[in-house]
Structure formats: structure tokens, C-alpha cells
Amino acid sequence: MGETWGVLAAVLSSALGGTSIGATRFLVGAIDPLAIGSFRFGIGVLLLLPLALSGLRNWPPRRDWPAVAGLGLLFFAAFPILFNASLMSTTAARGALALSTLPLLTMVVGAALGSEPLTARKTSGVLITILGVSMALLSGLATAPPGAWRGDLLMVAAALCMALYSIWSKPFIRRSGPIPFTTLAMAAGAAVLISASLVHGSFTPVADFGPPQWFGAIYLGAFGAALTFYLWAFALERTTPTRVAISVTVNPIAASLVGAVLLGEPLRWNLIAGIVTVFVGIWIATTQPRVTRSEAVAAPDVR
Numbered sequence: 548m549g550e551t552w553g554v555l556a557a558v559l560s561s562a563l564g565g566t567s568i569g570a571t572r573f574l575v576g577a578i579d580p581l582a583i584g585s586f587r588f589g590i591g592v593l594l595l596l597p598l599a600l601s602g603l604r605n606w607p608p609r610r611d612w613p614a615v616a617g618l619g620l621l622f623f624a625a626f627p628i629l630f631n632a633s634l635m636s637t638t639a640a641r642g643a644l645a646l647s648t649l650p651l652l653t654m655v656v657g658a659a660l661g662s663e664p665l666t667a668r669k670t671s672g673v674l675i676t677i678l679g680v681s682m683a684l685l686s687g688l689a690t691a692p693p694g695a696w697r698g699d700l701l702m703v704a705a706a707l708c709m710a711l712y713s714i715w716s717k718p719f720i721r722r723s724g725p726i727p728f729t730t731l732a733m734a735a736g737a738a739v740l741i742s743a744s745l746v747h748g749s750f751t752p753v754a755d756f757g758p759p760q761w762f763g764a765i766y767l768g769a770f771g772a773a774l775t776f777y778l779w780a781f782a783l784e785r786t787t788p789t790r791v792a793i794s795v796t797v798n799p800i801a802a803s804l805v806g807a808v809l810l811g812e813p814l815r816w817n818l819i820a821g822i823v824t825v826f827v828g829i830w831i832a833t834t835q836p837r838v839t840r841s842e843a844v845a846a847p848d849v850r
Contacts, residue, residue: 553785554833557794560778565801567771570763577760580631581740582749583767588623588737590768592730595777599730607723607731615719615728616735622712623736629705637698643799645702647680650832652703653710653792662714663787672832673789676796676825683800683821709795713788716780725780733776790833796825 574583634642650673657663720728782791
């Protein structure tokens, strides 16, 4: 059941991340990406901090602080900067497809670092989910601006940051728990983004914020940061990095569904086919074939 809850938490985390794209797109017209990241992770830290401090026994030990802060800079500073820079050069569809390489990168890097073995079943599931994302984004992949490949590479670099974070954070999450770890890591990233925003004057337009802009910022902080990344750490505590990372393929699916519901964008056949294919791939990669009792005793654990 621990594995199952981990996979479900990862899928919910990625789905919330997909809905956050709509809030981000809304705020882009009011403030720049640095300020958006500052609000998202700054509010997220403020919401998580009371929960983290309520269990002082589980706060990361001092010897872990430099490593946890480094992971926070990797995921909550480098990742959003690369992500936003990518979308300045490529389309949202191509960016989403490039980001969907995350489970493949996680699987390969995890195998190279010796943290998780490669299996034929997981590899097949990962490749099927990437195919599903490609199908869902079929119409958006047809066009691309000049030099879009630069943006695609930046998004793959962002995915690599996320893969390394997922692999390297597991032992720290086990020692301190998902909420304290996420709070400390997110605080490190938020501090860098807020400092950069102050230097660049990114908060100046906030004076003109109305209720819709504040609602978007608070939504990003509460659901797009605090809940999303708590669930991600919760999942990493209970299952393998690849099984967590494969859920990121739900992100563009959720974003497309939000666009269909809120923006009136049509639901085409390729989106429906892509959704089905993605979930088939997730099922293959996150489950094990049934074996007999004698096989279970004789076979090693290859998860």
C-alpha cells in the first residue's frame, strides 16, 4: 500500500502542477517570471513552515542543511529559471514534451548512480507515457518558432535538475519527513528568487494588483507550491524516483483539460487518446507482473 499511495500522491502532485500552468499564464501578463516564482515559493514556505515547526523532532539535522539547501537551489531556483527561459524560445507543447523526458532521465541517471535498477517493464512504461504525451500535444507540435531547439534543450536541462533532485533527496526525506524537508529546500530556492526579484525591480507592478491577480498568486503558493511539492516529497518517501517522475506526464494532460474547461479549448481525439496512453504507461511502469509463490521466493526484488 505504501507504493500505491506514493504513486497516487505523485499523480495528484503532477495534476496540481498542470492546473498551476493556467494561473502562471494569467500572472505572466502582470509580473515577470522571477516575481511569479517568488510569490509561488515564498507563499508556499509561509504555509508549510508552521506545519514543519510543529514537529521539531523531525526537522532536518544541521549536518543535512547544506545538502538540503543545495537541493532546494537545484529544484526551486534553477528549475523554474530554466523552465521559464525555455518557454521564451519554444512553444508550450514542445516544452511539455521535452519535460516529459523526466521519467526517462530519472531512470537512466538513477541506474548510473546505482540508486535504482533498470527493468524492461519500467522502460516500456516510461516510453509509452512519452508516446501518450506526444499524442495529446499532436496539434501543438506542428509549428515551432525559429531556434525552438534552444528552448527544447533548456527544458531538458530543467528536467535533469528535477531528476537529480528526486534521486538525491530520498535519504534526506527519510530522515526528516516530507514537510520539514520540502520547507527547508523551498526556502532556499525562494530566497534566491526573491533576492533576484528585488534586484530587478520585479515587484513594482504588484502595486496595481487587483483581486484576480492576488487570487492567482495565492493559488500558486497554496496549491502550486505547498501542496504540490509536499505530495512530491511524500511520494519520494514511499516509492522509487522513476515511479514518481513518470507522473509528470500527467502535467500537460491536466493543463489541457483545464484549458478545455475554463478557456473553452476543444477536446480533440488526440487528447483523449493521449490521456488513455499515458495512464496505460503509468500502470505498466508502476506495477509488477503477478508471480507464483515459488517465483516470489526465488526471484530478487528488481523494483
